[in-house]
Each structure stands twice: as C-alpha cells, then as structure tokens.
Amino acid sequence: MSEEEFKQFISRFEFRDGAVMNGPDRHVLVHASYLVGIQREMEAVLGPDGAFAVVYNAAIKGGEFVAEQLAKQAGAAPLEQVIRMIHNIGTLIGWGKFTVTEFTEKPVLMRTRHDNSYITGLWTGATEGKCLFVSAIVGIIIPLLKKAGLATELEYEEYKCVAKGDPHCEFVVRERKEE
Numbered sequence: 126m127s128e129e130e131f132k133q134f135i136s137r138f139e140f141r142d143g144a145v146m147n148g149p150d151r152h153v154l155v156h157a158s159y160l161v162g163i164q165r166e167m168e169a170v171l172g173p174d175g176a177f178a179v180v181y182n183a184a185i186k187g188g189e190f191v192a193e194q195l196a197k198q199a200g201a202a203p204l205e206q207v208i209r210m211i212h213n214i215g216t217l218i219g220w221g222k223f224t225v226t227e228f229t230e231k232p233v234l235m236r237t238r239h240d241n242s243y244i245t246g247l248w249t250g251a252t253e254g255k256c257l258f259v260s261a262i263v264g265i266i267i268p269l270l271k272k273a274g275l276a277t278e279l280e281y282e283e284y285k286c287v288a289k290g291d292p293h294c295e296f297v298v299r300e301r302k303e304e
C-alpha cells in the first residue's frame with residue numbers, strides 16, 4: 126500500500142453535511158487515543174477478557190453486512206484474494222499496515238503481520254496483545270468462510286504486539302480445536 130493508493134482511496138470520499146461518505150458507507154474519523162481510551166475503560170470495568178468479548182462478539186454480529194459489501198466489490202475473486210483485500214482496506218483506513226503471511230483454507234488458518242498499529246506509543250508495558258479492535262476482522266471473515274463452505278468456529282490470538290514491546294504485531298486466526 127503506497128501513499129498513491131491512499132490518495133486514490135480517499136479521493137472517493139465525499140463530505141455531505143457533516144457525514145464522511147465512501148459511496149453508501151459512512152466513515153467516522155477518530156483520534157487513535159480515543160479508541161485506546163475506550164479499550165482502557167472497557168478493561169477497567171469488564172477486565173481484559175470481558176473487553177475482548179465485547180469487541181469480538183460485536184464484530185461477529187455486525188460482520189455480515191461488511192462481508193456482503195466486500196463480496197459484491199470482489200465479484201468472483203477467490204477467497205484468499207478477498208481476505209487480502211479486506212486487509213488492504215484496513216491498511217488504507219489507518220489501522221496499521223497489514224500483511225497476510227500465511228493462509229490456508231483446510232484447515233482455516235490465517236497469520237497476519239501488523240506493522241505500525243494504531244496503538245503504537247499509546248499503550249506500553251502490556252503482557253499480552255492489546256490491538257483489540259483488530260480482532261474485528263474475524264467478524265468479516267466468518268461470513269465469507271461460511272459462504273465458501275469452510276469451518277467457522279475460530280479462535281483469534283495476537284501473539285506479538287507493540288504494546289508489549291515487540292517491534293510489530295502479529296495475529297493468527299485458526300479453527301478452534303475440539304476440547
């Protein structure tokens with residue numbers, strides 16, 4: 126993703142009476158410190174697992190709509206290509222630079238490197254991954270996997286994170302193992 130691609134991407138945005146629109150989709154530009162502040166407050170009230178559950182479950186419930194929009198844009202493109210496209214959009218809207226480093230369908234496995242996360246410099250000294258909002262990607266991926274007839278019981282783990290001192294973040298999405 127280059128600056129040129131970013132300029133092309135935002136050139137499609139329109140400002141309509143206080144709404145920032147990308148076609149039919151409304152975007153809200155927020156300061157990264159606001160997102161991180163929400164995370165900290167959620168953790169304080171609900172604990173780290175509770176905060177994660179809120180974002181993760183909300184994404185799974187809301188992901189269907191986004192997935193449909195993307196599938197329309199992607200046409201008949203293969204699943205891996207659509208998944209890479211989703212990551213590219215994440216990069217273009219400023220969440221950090223996503224690179225899918227591994228992808229298999231059977232079993233479902235996706236490993237992603239995430240450079241320059243939105244959380245960089247805003248959360249340090251953590252003992253676990255803190256890029257909570259990135260986990261929302263699972264909510265978009267599940268409906269696509271469902272459509273492709275693949276496993277949808279997934280687990281998400283951010284095992285490297287700038288918040289705990291790693292040079293970049295890395296997460297994996299894989300089929301949940303039977304217990």
Ligand SMILES: [Zn+2]
Pocket residue numbers: 242244254255256283285286287288293294295
């Ligand atoms: Zn992270």
